[in-house]
Amino acid sequence: MEVNDALIQQLATLARLEINAGESEEIRHDLQRMITFVEKLGELDTTDVKPLLHMTSDTNVMREDEVLPLISREEGLQNAPSHNEEYFKVPKVIKK
Numbered sequence: 001m002e003v004n005d006a007l008i009q010q011l012a013t014l015a016r017l018e019i020n021a022g023e024s025e026e027i028r029h030d031l032q033r034m035i036t037f038v039e040k041l042g043e044l045d046t047t048d049v050k051p052l053l054h055m056t057s058d059t060n061v062m063r064e065d066e067v068l069p070l071i072s073r074e075e076g077l078q079n080a081p082s083h084n085e086e087y088f089k090v091p092k093v094i095k096k
Contacts, residue, residue, distance in 0.1 A: 001035050001039075003028050003031045003035065004028075005024065007031075008024050008027055008028060008031070011031075
């Protein structure tokens with residue numbers, strides 16, 4: 001696979017990044033090294049290798065839920081930069 005300016009620009013658009021000409025050459029080099037590495041892995045014979053489902057055999061150790069003393073709504077909201085009587089107010093992040 002060839003890494004060209006169109007591919008770098010497409011990736012930058014998808015990632016919402018601004019890439020200048022100097023960065024483009026460095027990114028091209030890095031992407032080409034990554035693709036070469038992945039293609040090299042494709043040459044390995046993995047016919048007798050079982051798929052890896054988990055990285056370790058460790059399991060999660062869960063604790064029992066405990067009812068603890070709670071803070072009141074007023075105490076929870078007192079240090080909030082913006083709030084009304086019931087809720088935190090946060091800036092809108094999704095635009096339609």
